[in-house]
Amino acid sequence: MSQFFEIHPEYPQARLIRQAAAILREGGLIAVPTDAAYSLVGHVGDAKLLERIRRIRGVDERHHFTLMCRDLSEIATFARVDNAQFRLLKATTPGAYTFILEGTKELPRRVLHPKRKTIGLRVPDHAVIRALLEELGEPVLSSTLLLPEEDLPLVHSDDIRERLARQLDLIIDAGACGLEPTTVVDLTGGAPELLRAGCGPLAPLGLD
Secondary structure, eight states, X not given: OOEEEEOOSSSOOHHHHHHHHHHHHTTOOEEEOOSSSOEEEEOTTOHHHHHHHHHHHTOOXXXXXXXXXXXXXXXXXXXXXXXXXXXXXXXXXXXXXXEEEEBOTTSOGGGSOTTTOEEEEEOOOOHHHHHHHHHXXXXXXEEEOOOTTOSSOOOOHHHHHHHHTTTOSEEEEOSOOOSSOOEEEEOSXXXXXXXXXXXXXXXXXXXX
């Protein structure tokens, strides 16, 4: 059975954040609220954890996973970013956007798209996940908590406990969470390409 933490949405309790980080370091899988919908997060290099997420989500190896990063400098470590891409990232992060970029050799091949060698990257704007990233000192692998054949992600911690308590190591409750996932934008071409319209506004991307 998963553990359950109630964490303040604006002033996360340091003790609970440290405990959550320890669970991640030990290979745990966590459901955590973000500035978009709830996400499943875990350690980047853990192959077993990757398969756990795929089973819960009902996705295959072609699914784009996302790295949640603390800041732009961390994104630049794990993805190839040119000047135009950097300016767009700077204008929209932190925020509810996921950007598809070409991954670097700093990433395990298994987390990249098998054909395109790309990865989703984002800098979230939610105090709980940002505190967790700071405590860890490194990105986490993430995927929106959207179950197979569902149209919307799970948004209430009680629903997550009821449906996934035996499949997760920790569920974090920090109050209400958004109904929509992030806006997803592919930056690997000559111009930004909208892949999914979510809760991140399109105007800053020039796509409205």
